[in-house]
Amino acid sequence: MIKKTLFLTLCLSLSLFADIKFKQYDEALKEAQKDNKIIALTVVSSACPWCHKLLQETLKDKTVDGIINKDFIYVVVNKDTSALPNGISARLVPTTYFLNKTGQKISQSAIGFWNAEDFTSYLTDAVKKAKK
Numbered sequence: 001m002i003k004k005t006l007f008l009t010l011c012l013s014l015s016l017f018a019d020i021k022f023k024q025y026d027e028a029l030k031e032a033q034k035d036n037k038i039i040a041l042t043v044v045s046s047a048c049p050w051c052h053k054l055l056q057e058t059l060k061d062k063t064v065d066g067i068i069n070k071d072f073i074y075v076v077v078n079k080d081t082s083a084l085p086n087g088i089s090a091r092l093v094p095t096t097y098f099l100n101k102t103g104q105k106i107s108q109s110a111i112g113f114w115n116a117e118d119f120t121s122y123l124t125d126a127v128k129k130a131k132k
Contacts, residue, residue, distance in 0.1 A: 033102075071127050094111075095112075
């Protein structure tokens, strides 16, 4: 219960201070279909320090934030407390999947923590592959 509360507090604090608006998966699918955007789905675990670092540092970077807000809908799923969407499995966390508007994977997943510069390359690659 404490881990779940800490994770929810972390997500709430991110939504208050970052420009990225986190969505639930079902809501993200509808919005992706309507706005023709990519879904970035990051699977995390409550006790994972690298997950918290990705959410607190990488996603707060201005370049990352700008790319995500332009081309993506962002979903965070805590595998300790929530079921993963169909077709998604994560043995290692954090893992970020890039999905098209129907929920199909479109590019290589980003497994583990990535700094802003490296995560930007994953985002850029997903945008290029989504346009094909």
